[in-house]
Amino acid sequence: MTDSSTNLSYDVRLYKIDEYVGKRKTTYRVRWSVSGKVFPKTYGTKKLAESFLSKLTTAAREGVPFDVRSGLPLPMAKRLTRRSWFQHACEYVDMKWPHISPGHRRGISETLTQATLVLLTGDRGKPDEALIRRALHSWAFSKTARDGKDVETTTPPDEFASAIRWLKDNTVDMSDFEDAVVTRRVLDALSIRQDGKAAAASTIARRRATLHGVLQYGVELKTFAANPIDTISWTSPKHDDEVDRRVVVNPTQARTLLAVVRQIYPSLEAYYGCMYFAALRPAEARHLAEQHLTLPDEGWGEMLLVGSTQQTGQTWSDTGAVREDRPLKHRSVKSTRTVPICPELVALIKRHLVEFGTGPGGRLFVTRTGPFGRVPLKAYCNPVHPNTSTRFWDKAREKALSREQYASPLARRPYDLRHACVSLWLNSGVPATQVAEWAGHSVNVLLKVYASCIDGQDEAAKRRIELALDTPTDPGPPRPERGWNGRETCPKISLKHGENRV
Template sequence: MTDGTHMDLSYDVRIYKIEEYKGKKKATYRARWAVAGKRFGDTFTTKKLAETFLAGLTKAAREGVPFDKRSGLPAPMARKLYTRNWFTHACQYVDAKWPHISPGHRRGISETLTQATLVLFEDERGKPSEAAIRKALHGWAFSKSARNGVPVEKAEPPEDLRPVIRWLASNTVELTAFEDAATTRRVLDALATRQNGKAVAASTITRRRATFHGAIAYAVELKLFNTNPLETVNWKAPKHDDKVDRRVLANPDQARSLLAAVGEIYPSLEAYFGCEYYAGMRPAEVRHLRRSNLLTLPEEGWGEMLLDGSTQQTGQAWSDNGEVRDERPLKHRADNSTRSVPICPELVALLTRHLEQFGTGPDGRLFVTRVGRFGRVPLKAYCNPVHPNTLTRVWAKARKKALTKEQFLSLLARRPYDLRHACLTLWLNAGVPATQVAEWAGHSVKVLLDVYAGCIDGQEEAAKPDSVDRLGS
């Protein structure tokens, strides 16, 4: 039989005589028993200890207490053996996932588990501040790198975090609390809100819920639950619309004005943003770009580049090597995979001018950290890829310079990533087959159409009849 706490129980219990083993220096005594035909044993240093242990098992069996088939112990003892609190389990889940996921995914898991933990306290007495708890969880406990790869129960926290970690280890709920739907709902509601109490985006809720579901599924995998408690809770997340908002899309004239503004503000980054707009590249792919990736840059006509990776800004707490950056394969691609992307004449001109005026970093990287007025002088000591903060700052200045006040305050090209959206939309609007656009963009066709189908101009007019008469014909 199975009780409500995930144990497989039986009343078929047999107790055997104690076996004595005489060693060279001392004897040991082994208590032996069986549950549902499966034999168990435990060794003690004295016969009295073994007899006391077996007496406890005998008493439980006589009183009709069921025994757990997996551990061989009476249900109350087995329950204590299996149970663990949320803090310990969440840390072990992080460690189990860590080797198989990207630094960005690691950071996302930590953020979700931190948000969940804030509503999973069993006792509020002596509770540290929320800021201290977030720092302890997100900055140390839920980062295997920050713990130097050591399991949380054996790791030594930084001195300022030790009291917080000790409190968390003793005051989060046991996993059995999730068998109460109210606890699970409380976590799901917390994952749907920001720190300021406002609702998060639907896509964020979906991602957080998936992470939380994975953490509880890990408990099922460890046989701490028979089934995932989340699957019994009728909690509906807000509907998620993946489609790109038309309002963020810059038209060709606006995009050219924005690129020109970048050229005036920070000339060494004009080609960077040009790669996003004209080639539909992801920011991390542009930061990874090297001279060797540019297969052809003709004086006239189209060129070609071969992308082979991405440079992610991860932070030391999420990387394997302690660096703030991580060189990764192309998104959703295997290691050593590549992707061919055409270089239109406008981008050929931008890249050619960039190479002539600014050259590359020591390793051939096109867009590196620079010093000097307008970022014109590359410094060899600073050969790292351009920092995302620099890109964000330059783009904000370019929008203010190139757009009207009304446009600047709108969603139009609010983020540099919106240049990629504009590029892919233009390709689709120009009639390029979706399969080809998906290949250039590094998407699946399904994702491409799910995200960009609502932005393809002309479809509504093409679908309409030429006249009302046609409707009746």
């Protein structure tokens, strides 16, 4: 009998040992079949051949299933194909690396590092946990740091050599994930931050998805028959993808903030303006160049987005540079996106070009102040660093908002300006399909993320329901009675005894 889903079989036949007498030496061949497929194994001595045949015989008598692919009893097949977690995790990183963004690479490394720390098997000679964490995150789980080579053929830096050598021999076998206790232990560890507090619901969901992908890769390699995560009832905390409407600024607040930015760091005014008036992501604004703009003297303009500039860090980029130009989010390499520019933003960008000009490649938003406050040469003006835009945005909020507003989530991040723009478009009655095209979303994601930011729909919906039910809002005075001929009749007056009609 053969189980096709697990490649295990109990249909086993054993044959006698074949003796082959050669000119130089005599060899002994053990033959057996599993599900009709014959497997041979040759030994140099008869005792070794008999010992191996004895193991096969014992396994068959005890009802142990045989692996159809290797022909060995299941316990022997597992030992033969042993695959450690550390080896599997490194190979998964190498498989995913060319197809994902630098930020995604960093997220996978963080998740695998956290998981590895709870999958260690011994304490003898164990390096310090902080060293293990650095070795995993900064080298083992970064293909760029390994110069594109696999872990087995690359010599790690001296700082990490002892930790990597110890990790190769001291992580659990992948087959251990068939025990639900091991899988659950990893999931529980991924829901905790390094300081011991619970991680955010979105972080837990992202980490669980990464672990699921790692184990699914094991299914592809035939390490598992099914993904171990799917066999346990572990539910990650619910998280809400909707934008918190408290972060959304109104036009008056947005213009006040931009005016303050002009006072404290004027070269960033148009940078934030592109997020509020055109719904650009920060990385898209950093990639924006003068040749991508159409700025008429009057009316609306247009910008053509062709990519984004990601601040990645050397460890996660393909080139080892700290930043990297990449395609638009969730789009192919050649994809572009056209976004309209309102007259107010047209004037803002024109003023920016007159006062500050452009950087290398015609980029609009680059560093304007170098070390010691000196203006760097144009060739050395790099795209605005995210830390710079975040720092000056916080200063603008502190100066422009009240104490209560500053302590609130209102426009806490520059990215919240994009949320405000998309919300404004939707509330202005622009069709969701058009907003999705301008913002670089799918319609489904757009309505899911911005559902709580769409105002003014409740009253209109109530009026439509009233019309459907034909329910009068004000019944008014009672209508006069009419006789058989359709004319209004006089109201009936009841007279008491002794009274006359006037």
